[in-house]
Amino acid sequence: MLNLFSNNKSIIDAKVLQELLDEILTPKLQQIGLTKSTNYSWHEQTLKEIRHGFTYNLLKGSSGTFTWGVNLDFLPILHGDKIEYHRTAKKYTHHLFEWANEYSNSFFGGQMKNGVTTHFGFKEAKKSITILFERYEQSIIQWFDTAKTIENLVDITERQIKTGNHYNIHSPSPKYILPFLYAKKHQVDKAIELFNKLELFHFDNNESAKEKVKAKLLLLTEKNCM
Numbered sequence: 001m002l003n004l005f006s007n008n009k010s011i012i013d014a015k016v017l018q019e020l021l022d023e024i025l026t027p028k029l030q031q032i033g034l035t036k037s038t039n040y041s042w043h044e045q046t047l048k049e050i051r052h053g054f055t056y057n058l059l060k061g062s063s064g065t066f067t068w069g070v071n072l073d074f075l076p077i078l079h080g081d082k083i084e085y086h087r088t089a090k091k092y093t094h095h096l097f098e099w100a101n102e103y104s105n106s107f108f109g110g111q112m113k114n115g116v117t118t119h120f121g122f123k124e125a126k127k128s129i130t131i132l133f134e135r136y137e138q139s140i141i142q143w144f145d146t147a148k149t150i151e152n153l154v155d156i157t158e159r160q161i162k163t164g165n166h167y168n169i170h171s172p173s174p175k176y177i178l179p180f181l182y183a184k185k186h187q188v189d190k191a192i193e194l195f196n197k198l199e200l201f202h203f204d205n206n207e208s209a210k211e212k213v214k215a216k217l218l219l220l221t222e223k224n225c226m
Helices: 015-024 024-030 101-108 121-144 150-163 165-169 174-184 190-194 207-225
Strands: 035-038 039-045 050-059 063-072 078-081 082-084 097-100
Touching: 015 024, 015 121, 024 035, 063 121, 078 207, 082 207, 097 101, 097 150, 101 165, 150 165, 150 174, 174 190, 174 207, 190 207
Parallel strands: none
Antiparallel strands: 035 039, 039 050, 050 063, 063 097, 078 082
């Protein structure tokens, strides 16, 4: 049960915030197939190559915002010298994703006021979380409805690359994801061409790491040509 006696003039604690998120967001996200997985994240539990997910991001200044996106079970992610896949029910990360527009624009001088929530005061926090989700609910649903096929993900990724701006600071980069999507589309030459154009910073400036990831791309193209 929510702590209705929280001091409205102070920053709500983590437990109260999590209870608020459970009350406001969990029922809505369950309606679109997302199950709560951590205190601040929800995602599809059924194992498949494209899984949808949503995160409540904690920001500085006692505030928060939303991220929604997809996890791709065929996308290798470099962590140091190791390559990691997200293929289990509990293991989820946003590979291709979106932020609230105001938060995205804030990286380039825009105001993020209407794209973030506040944790200052119980009533204020509840109201801001409710309002922000109501503003973005249909956009999130529509994005998920589109992001269900490899072909549509290619369109989304190419649009993000063309737009640039805040998408350039997404991790992983849309430019990194695109070759693997083309590999899934059985367009081997296009996949390899795009991969070869990737700058070395995508691989921690490590040439051998890039070759290791390329081997995974080639393996994926082979599987999709069988």
